[in-house]
Amino acid sequence: MADDFGKLDQLEITVLLEDCAGYDTGLAAQHGLSLLIEARAGKTGRNILFDTGQEAETLLRNMELLGKDPENVDLVFLSHCHYDHTGGLTGFLKASGKSRLPVICHPDSHRLNLALKPAFRSIGMGPANSPGAIEAAGGELVPLSQPLQLMAGVLTSGEIEDKVPFESAPTLSMVTCREGKMEPDRMADDIAMIFNLPAGLVVVTGCSHAGIISIIKNAIRLTGIKTVLAVVGGFHLVDADDERVGLTVEALGGLSSVSIYTGHCTGLKAEAKLLDQFGERFKKLRTGMKFSF
Numbered sequence: 588m589a590d591d592f593g594k595l596d597q598l599e600i601t602v603l604l605e606d607c608a609g610y611d612t613g614l615a616a617q618h619g620l621s622l623l624i625e626a627r628a629g630k631t632g633r634n635i636l637f638d639t640g641q642e643a644e645t646l647l648r649n650m651e652l653l654g655k656d657p658e659n660v661d662l663v664f665l666s667h668c669h670y671d672h673t674g675g676l677t678g679f680l681k682a683s684g685k686s687r688l689p690v691i692c693h694p695d696s697h698r699l700n701l702a703l704k705p706a707f708r709s710i711g712m713g714p715a716n717s718p719g720a721i722e723a724a725g726g727e728l729v730p731l732s733q734p735l736q737l738m739a740g741v742l743t744s745g746e747i748e749d750k751v752p753f754e755s756a757p758t759l760s761m762v763t764c765r766e767g768k769m770e771p772d773r774m775a776d777d778i779a780m781i782f783n784l785p786a787g788l789v790v791v792t793g794c795s796h797a798g799i800i801s802i803i804k805n806a807i808r809l810t811g812i813k814t815v816l817a818v819v820g821g822f823h824l825v826d827a828d829d830e831r832v833g834l835t836v837e838a839l840g841g842l843s844s845v846s847i848y849t850g851h852c853t854g855l856k857a858e859a860k861l862l863d864q865f866g867e868r869f870k871k872l873r874t875g876m877k878f879s880f
């Protein structure tokens with residue numbers, strides 16, 4: 588794909604909502620993630636809302652404080668079904684005032700997704716963000732398990748099918764129900780976005796339930812581009828064992844000159860190891876943070 592994938596001139600990412608907030612900003616922090624990704628290639632541009640946090644009120648308030656208008660969003664991308672990434676969707680759609688705003692997500696996004704620890708709870712999209720509710724709020728679902736190029740230099744990952752051995756299962760144990768039976772939920776709906784810049788790829792992920800190393804390898808395989816400039820998002824290592832954290836940090840270290848922008852569900856233990864390994868190239872995500880490539 589490298590030849591016809593194209594390149595962006597500019598990529599700007601604003602953290603609209605994250606578990607931490609910057610000092611003296613008035614911005615609210617909340618467990619979850621929402622990023623505004625502004626991509627430009629020549630005269631073409633797309634403003635992408637990558638995940639919507641867990642509820643719209645906080646997201647919209649932060650957007651206002653950051654001078655970002657919901658009306659200017661061209662499409663929504665949902666990295667996976669979890670409430671802390673999708674809960675703000677219908678509220679955002681209503682505020683955008685749009686009709687048929689594309690909402691890209693995996694076709695399995697609306698299945699039941701249950702966590703059993705520390706106690707039973709449903710952590711998926713729920714009735715407030717059902718397909719009918721999304722449509723009624725002004726969205727148009729684009730259910731995709733395959734990669735899709737959205738413009739020059741912008742690609743959705745599609746389902747991450749090839750896993751490195753140590754990422755064969757999600758770190759968080761979840762189940763789904765099929766025909767009245769409970770079965771492990773392998774989070775097939777976990778998808779990412781890939782951006783190509785003159786200096787290399789920027790890979791953006793929500794929680795990386797598919798495994799951050801597998802997600803990066805998938806991006807390299809899809810694009811044929813081996814230089815990864817930055818990885819942005821949560822890595823969900825908060826409940827991973829020391830071995831998995833170690834193997835992940837080691838594999839990231841194998842990507843020469845990559846910068847790591849992470850937080851949310853990555854966890855303090857992994858963040859400390861990443862800081863140690865990457866130094867200045869490790870950036871802790873927080874609400875209100877802006878960075879461009």
Ligand SMILES: [Fe+2]
Nearest residue numbers: 669671794852
């Ligand atoms: Fe999350």
Ligand SMILES: [Fe+2]
Nearest residue numbers: 667669794796
């Ligand atoms: Fe998640």
